[in-house]
Amino acid sequence: MNFLYYIRIFLIAAKSLLDDxxxxxxxxxxxxxxxxxxxxxxxxxxxxxxxxxxxLSAFGTDSIQIETKVPSEDLSINIGDASSRAQITTLTADDARALEKLPNVSVSTVGVIGQARMVSDGESKQAILLGSDANAPRVDGGLEIDRGRFFTESESIGKSHVLVIGSNLSRDLFGALNPVGKRVRVKGVTYRIIGTIKERGSLFGFNYDDLAYIPYTALTSEILGTDHVQYITIKATDDDTVDAAVGDATSLLRIRHNSNGPGQDDFMVTSTEQAQNILGNIxxxxxxxxxxxxxxxxxxxxxxxxxxxxxxxxxxxxxxxxxxxxxxxxxxxxxxxxxxxxxxxxxxxxxxxxxxxxxxxxxxxxxxxxxxxxxxxxxxxxxxxxxxxxxxxxxxxxxxxxxxxxxxxxxxxxx
Amino acid sequence: MTEKPDNTSTKPLIVCKDLGKTFYTGDIETHALRSASCTIDRGEFVSIMGPSGSGKSTFMHLLSFLEEPTKGSYHFDGRDISTFDGSTLAKLRNQEIGFIFQAFNLLSRLSVWDNVELPLLYDFYTKGLNRSKEHKQRIKDALESVGLSHRADYKAQYLSGGEKQRVAIARALVNNPKIIFADEPTGNLDSKAGLGVMQILQELSEKGHTIIMVTHEHSTAMHATRIIGLKDGILETDEPVENRLFAKDEQELK
Structure with a gap:
C-alpha cells in the first residue's frame, strides 16, 4: 500500500480515540x-x-503576652474592639517590674505603640514608634541590633531622647549613610539615633523595618501624654514553666488590679502556644x-x-x-x-x-x-x-x- | 486434543418433564414454551427443530440454565436444578456446559487466546497449584481441536466468520463440558464455513461429546443423530435421524 493511506487511517483512528x-x-x-x-x-x-x-513562633515559644481588655469581655487577643481596649489605662511599667520578680518569669518588657512624623535634614517620614525598655532585645528574639546599640535601662526609664530605628526608616531618612549619631526631630524635640535594627520583615502585616524603638517613658509622657502601657511581654524561665508562669502572672495581676476573677480582669495573659491554638482553631x-x-x-x-x-x-x-x-x-x-x-x-x-x-x-x-x-x-x-x-x-x-x-x-x- | 468426556455413567444426562416457560410483560402472558418432555443420554447429538416462535430457543435456554422454567421439572446429571440458586447455576454453566451462539459472541477487542480463556477466568472451583498451567494447556488443546492454534494472537475482530465460530467452539470446549449447546451455529455463516462448523461438531460427537443444537434448517438438523421437533411451544416429534448427513462427505451445507 502507499504511505499516504496509512497516514489517513492513522488520523481516522486517532480522531476516534480522541473523540472518545x-x-x-x-x-x-x-x-x-x-x-x-x-x-x-x-x-x-x-x-x-x-x-x-x-x-507566632518568632516571638519565642516561652514568651507570654499580657494585654489590656475590657472586663467581662472574653474575646481573644487582637480580636477585641481596639478602641474600647484603649480606654483601659491600668497596665503599667510597675506591673512589668513586679511580674519580672515572679519565680517562673525570667524577664519582662513593656510596649506602647504611637505614631509621629520624623524629620531629618530635608527628609520627613511618618513612623510608628514602639515605646519599650532596655529588656526588649532579651524578650524579642527577632530583635537584633545592626549598628550602634539599644537603649539602656536608665535611658528607658529616664525619658531619654534616643531612638533605635528600622532599616527601611533609616534608608528613607538618611539614604545609604550611617544613621547612628544623627539627629531627627519628633514633635519639635530633637532625638539622637543610637542604633539600627537588622532587617526583619513583616509579622502579621506589621513591618518591623518601618518602625522606631523609643524609651517608653519618652513616648508616654512626652508624645502621647499618658502614663500606662499597652502590653507587657514576659518570658518564662524555660518552655516547661510557661503554664506556671501564665498562672502566676494572672494571680499577681489580679491582686495588683483588684480583680476577683476572669469577669473582672482588665488584662489578658496569653502564651504563644495559646495564641497558636486559638488562631489555629479559627x-x-x-x-x-x-x-x-x-x-x-x-x-x-x-x-x-x-x-x-x-x-x-x-x-x-x-x-x-x-x-x-x-x-x-x-x-x-x-x-x-x-x-x-x-x-x-x-x-x-x-x-x-x-x-x-x-x-x-x-x-x-x-x-x-x-x-x-x-x-x-x-x-x-x-x-x-x-x-x-x-x-x-x-x-x-x-x-x-x-x-x-x-x-x-x-x-x-x-x- | 481435548479430553474425552466421561460417559461411564449410564443414567441419562437430561431428564425433563412437562417443562414450560411463561414470560410476563405487564399484564401480557407469553407462553414461550408450553410443554416439553424428553430424556437425553450421554453422547447423543440432538437437533432441536422448529419454525421461529416454536419455543426451540427458549427450550435450549432452559436446558442450559440461562433461564429458569416456570413449570415442569428438570434433572441434569441426576440433580434437580429447580433447587439451585443463581450462583449454583452460574457454576453449572461454567463447569459443565459449553455454548456456541449464532452471532459467535466473541469479544472483538480481545485476542483469540483471551476469548477462549474467558470461561476459565470464572473458574473459581478448580483448586491446586497447577491451575494456571492446566488452564494454559486446555486453551492450547481447545485451539488445536478447531485447527486455530496459529491464530492464537489474532484479534477476534480480524477473523473470518468461519474462524470466529471455530474460536467459539474452542471456547465451548475449554472447560471440558458434559454437554455443548449450539444455537443456530451455522446461521451467520456461508455454506462452506457452515459445513466446516458441522464437521467439527460431528467430530466432537464421535469423540463422545453430548451436543444439543438448535436450528430451523432441516438439512442442518440432519447432521445430528436425533431430531426433536417443536411447534407452538409444544414438543411434538422426537425421532432418530435416518439417512444422517456427514459434513466431511459434503461439498456445501444445503
Missing amino acids: FGRTLLSLLGIIVSVLAIMIVITLGDNVDLYIQNQ VGVVSLLLTALASVSIIVGGVGIMNMMLMSVEERRSEIGLRKAVGSREEDILSQFLIESIVIALFAAIIGIALAAVLLWVAGTYSVNEGYVDSFRIPLKAVLLSAGFSCAAGILFGVYPAKIAAKTNPVEAMR
Whole structure:
C-alpha cells in the first residue's frame, strides 16, 4: 500500500480515540474540578495555619503576652474592639517590674505603640514608634541590633531622647549613610539615633523595618501624654514553666488590679502556644467548612461518573450476557463494573491533583518569591483526602450501574 | 486434543418433564414454551427443530440454565436444578456446559487466546497449584481441536466468520463440558464455513461429546443423530435421524 493511506487511517483512528477521550474527560470534569477545589482549599488552609504558627513562633515559644481588655469581655487577643481596649489605662511599667520578680518569669518588657512624623535634614517620614525598655532585645528574639546599640535601662526609664530605628526608616531618612549619631526631630524635640535594627520583615502585616524603638517613658509622657502601657511581654524561665508562669502572672495581676476573677480582669495573659491554638482553631474551622463545601461538589462529579458507567453498561450488554453465559456470577459482574468506576474516578482524581499541584506550585512559588510567605507546601492530606473522596464517589455512583450490569438477563443481552 | 468426556455413567444426562416457560410483560402472558418432555443420554447429538416462535430457543435456554422454567421439572446429571440458586447455576454453566451462539459472541477487542480463556477466568472451583498451567494447556488443546492454534494472537475482530465460530467452539470446549449447546451455529455463516462448523461438531460427537443444537434448517438438523421437533411451544416429534448427513462427505451445507 502507499504511505499516504496509512497516514489517513492513522488520523481516522486517532480522531476516534480522541473523540472518545474527549467524552470521557467531559464526564470526568465534575470530579476533576471538585478534586481541584478540595486540593486548593486544604492547601491554602494548611499554609495559612503554617504562616500563623511561624509568625507566632518568632516571638519565642516561652514568651507570654499580657494585654489590656475590657472586663467581662472574653474575646481573644487582637480580636477585641481596639478602641474600647484603649480606654483601659491600668497596665503599667510597675506591673512589668513586679511580674519580672515572679519565680517562673525570667524577664519582662513593656510596649506602647504611637505614631509621629520624623524629620531629618530635608527628609520627613511618618513612623510608628514602639515605646519599650532596655529588656526588649532579651524578650524579642527577632530583635537584633545592626549598628550602634539599644537603649539602656536608665535611658528607658529616664525619658531619654534616643531612638533605635528600622532599616527601611533609616534608608528613607538618611539614604545609604550611617544613621547612628544623627539627629531627627519628633514633635519639635530633637532625638539622637543610637542604633539600627537588622532587617526583619513583616509579622502579621506589621513591618518591623518601618518602625522606631523609643524609651517608653519618652513616648508616654512626652508624645502621647499618658502614663500606662499597652502590653507587657514576659518570658518564662524555660518552655516547661510557661503554664506556671501564665498562672502566676494572672494571680499577681489580679491582686495588683483588684480583680476577683476572669469577669473582672482588665488584662489578658496569653502564651504563644495559646495564641497558636486559638488562631489555629479559627483557621481549622474555616478550612473545614470550605473543605466540606468543596466535597459536596464531588457529588455532582459522581453523577458524571454514573452517567458514563450507565452508557458503558448499555454499550456492553452483549459482553455482559456472554460473561454470564460462560459462568460469571452476579457478584463477579458487579465487582468488575465497580472496579472500573473506581479506576475511572481515581484517574479523574489524578488529573485533578496534577492540575491543582501545578496551579498551587505556581501560586506558592510566586508568593515565596514576592516575600508574602516564607514557605509553601502542598500537604499530603490534601492529596489523600481528594483521592479518597473521588474513590468514594466512584464506589457510591458506580454501584447503581454495576447493579444494572449484574442483573442483566444473559438471553436478552445477547439477542 | 481435548479430553474425552466421561460417559461411564449410564443414567441419562437430561431428564425433563412437562417443562414450560411463561414470560410476563405487564399484564401480557407469553407462553414461550408450553410443554416439553424428553430424556437425553450421554453422547447423543440432538437437533432441536422448529419454525421461529416454536419455543426451540427458549427450550435450549432452559436446558442450559440461562433461564429458569416456570413449570415442569428438570434433572441434569441426576440433580434437580429447580433447587439451585443463581450462583449454583452460574457454576453449572461454567463447569459443565459449553455454548456456541449464532452471532459467535466473541469479544472483538480481545485476542483469540483471551476469548477462549474467558470461561476459565470464572473458574473459581478448580483448586491446586497447577491451575494456571492446566488452564494454559486446555486453551492450547481447545485451539488445536478447531485447527486455530496459529491464530492464537489474532484479534477476534480480524477473523473470518468461519474462524470466529471455530474460536467459539474452542471456547465451548475449554472447560471440558458434559454437554455443548449450539444455537443456530451455522446461521451467520456461508455454506462452506457452515459445513466446516458441522464437521467439527460431528467430530466432537464421535469423540463422545453430548451436543444439543438448535436450528430451523432441516438439512442442518440432519447432521445430528436425533431430531426433536417443536411447534407452538409444544414438543411434538422426537425421532432418530435416518439417512444422517456427514459434513466431511459434503461439498456445501444445503
